[in-house]
Amino acid sequence: MSNNTANMKVVEGSYAIAHAVMCCRPDVISAYPITPQTHIVENLSQMVANGELDSEFLTVDSEFSALSVLVGVCAAGGRGYSSTTSQGLALMYEVLYNVSGLRMPLVMNVANRAMGAPLNIWNDQQDSIGARDVGWIQIYAENVQEAVDATLQAYKIAEDRDIRTPVMVCMDGFVLTHVYEPVELLDKEKAREFLPDFKPEHILDPARPMTFGAFADPSTYTEFRYQQFEAQLKALPKIEEVARQFEESFGRYYGGLIDGYFLDDAEIVIVTLGSVVGTVKDAIDAMRSEGKKVGLLKIRSYRPFPVQALRKALKDAAVIAVMEKDVAIGGEAGLVTDLKAAFYSSSIRTPIIGFAAGLGGRDITIKDIRKIVEKAEAARKGDLSEFEFLALRKEIL
Amino acid sequence: MKEIRLHGRGGQGSVTAAEIIAVAAFEDKRFSQAFPAFGVERRGAPVMAFARIADQPIRIRSQIYEPDYVIVQDVTLLDVVDVASGLKESGKIIINTDRSPEALKLKTKAEVITIDATKIAMEILKRPIVNTTMLGAFCGASKEVGIESLNKAISERFSGELGKKNLLAIKTAYERVS
Numbered sequence: 001m002s003n004n005t006a007n008m009k010v011v012e013g014s015y016a017i018a019h020a021v022m023c024c025r026p027d028v029i030s031a032y033p034i035t036p037q038t039h040i041v042e043n044l045s046q047m048v049a050n051g052e053l054d055s056e057f058l059t060v061d062s063e064f065s066a067l068s069v070l071v072g073v074c075a076a077g078g079r080g081y082s083s084t085t086s087q088g089l090a091l092m093y094e095v096l097y098n099v100s101g102l103r104m105p106l107v108m109n110v111a112n113r114a115m116g117a118p119l120n121i122w123n124d125q126q127d128s129i130g131a132r133d134v135g136w137i138q139i140y141a142e143n144v145q146e147a148v149d150a151t152l153q154a155y156k157i158a159e160d161r162d163i164r165t166p167v168m169v170c171m172d173g174f175v176l177t178h179v180y181e182p183v184e185l186l187d188k189e190k191a192r193e194f195l196p197d198f199k200p201e202h203i204l205d206p207a208r209p210m211t212f213g214a215f216a217d218p219s220t221y222t223e224f225r226y227q228q229f230e231a232q233l234k235a236l237p238k239i240e241e242v243a244r245q246f247e248e249s250f251g252r253y254y255g256g257l258i259d260g261y262f263l264d265d266a267e268i269v270i271v272t273l274g275s276v277v278g279t280v281k282d283a284i285d286a287m288r289s290e291g292k293k294v295g296l297l298k299i300r301s302y303r304p305f306p307v308q309a310l311r312k313a314l315k316d317a318a319v320i321a322v323m324e325k326d327v328a329i330g331g332e333a334g335l336v337t338d339l340k341a342a343f344y345s346s347s348i349r350t351p352i353i354g355f356a357a358g359l360g361g362r363d364i365t366i367k368d369i370r371k372i373v374e375k376a377e378a379a380r381k382g383d384l385s386e387f388e389f390l391a392l393r394k395e396i397l
Numbered sequence: 398m399k400e401i402r403l404h405g406r407g408g409q410g411s412v413t414a415a416e417i418i419a420v421a422a423f424e425d426k427r428f429s430q431a432f433p434a435f436g437v438e439r440r441g442a443p444v445m446a447f448a449r450i451a452d453q454p455i456r457i458r459s460q461i462y463e464p465d466y467v468i469v470q471d472v473t474l475l476d477v478v479d480v481a482s483g484l485k486e487s488g489k490i491i492i493n494t495d496r497s498p499e500a501l502k503l504k505t506k507a508e509v510i511t512i513d514a515t516k517i518a519m520e521i522l523k524r525p526i527v528n529t530t531m532l533g534a535f536c537g538a539s540k541e542v543g544i545e546s547l548n549k550a551i552s553e554r555f556s557g558e559l560g561k562k563n564l565l566a567i568k569t570a571y572e573r574v575s
Contacts, residue, residue, distance in 0.1 A: 005423075005426070008423070009423075010416075121435075122435055123435075143456075174435040175458050178435065179430060180415075180416045180420070180430070181429065181431075181455070182423050182454075278455075278457055278458050279457045282457045364458075364459060365459045
């Protein structure tokens, strides 16, 4: 993050996101309010009402409708926006596949929150990690500034003719949506230069009739899926390229696909994503001052999964510890299994240990991160642990 | 880095107070962060909010367990919440009450400061909303944010007559504890 504070302002994360969306000039905003996303859509609704933002704001009866409306918007050639979280994202599930399968370049902010039951409104990333296979690109933000910048970048990636894939910009609910911190809001004119108006190749037009979402029988279905798969692979260099273009225009860059902190000589590397990255950086500073060679690898793009970049960045680590705010019940968790898969088809055999942490809003402290490093040190000596729930309260089980 | 924990009850403006600290500190050319202890908000229930002030960009996202300062907006919370929990010995706790620090018998080695913010707020604002008055007391007791910056942050948040009254409430509390 740039330390140039002249254009920064202390605002709430949700306001900063709404402002970024305004700079992206969506034709239609279609959303259903749900904690902790509510402030984003409230702010957008206000911007439309007071004339700051020339968009149609549709209030709908559910998240299913919110996203379904945007399928129509995209088909008619419009730029669409939505935002949701948790059960709202789950209610969109069927439509998520339709949007990606129809190659509609929507952008949606996910204010990450735990899934019920049990009912819980607090932050974890079970909602979006659980939707990792629906064909959307997923970018995770460390702080409000990154979420703002990623929102603008997301449209440029999604609308690229080689990509044409929807993007979820994932930001930790409450932790980033409700925090007040210094942010440089996007300049409207610079945003317009960076992201010109949406000019789709194919739209529903009575003058030029065309079928969207045609039936695909076994002779063609595989090829549709392959093209989506290929588009996500093409998105790998595109995400990096767009991050660099953004740097040229706005002067900020914090990794395209991944980013590192004290990675070069790190023996133990913590791999994680989202807002906890900041806490991990402070923990690393403390451990480095004690002589511990600990580093961080931050995942910015979870889908597409940056396999090559991860192999290159992590090849010299002695132990890799993955910490994530989700669990694949009956298996391990999303990121750790993806990372193991990425390494097993290479020659890298670095031990990887996995931790579920911060579920349902449980705070992750520097002490917790130290515990992970202790486990990683044990793994280095051959004491490899199985997937673990960090800071599990065994006394209440 | 200085860490501040605010205790209040839902509806007393603790989150707003934390936000104003962050705005004022940034006005002082320092970095800042403010966030609520995300709860299911109910009027009257004990709530917490947090603020951090530092000379470098703030990265940490965990809650605050060992604050430098604690602000307590409602003295009745002392019966239900361990408000001094983790407070640094070198720190300060500022409590809205008409009682003396000694009378509260708080278990802390930190400095205890009391101020009858409810009385000040009733006299000036004509309402028992004490968050801005407590900010004046925090500013006077800690000097972690400049009074001019605090006044500016307040003026941005509250306009017109209400803004003026809040500035007076802040000044009164600031002078009383300085």
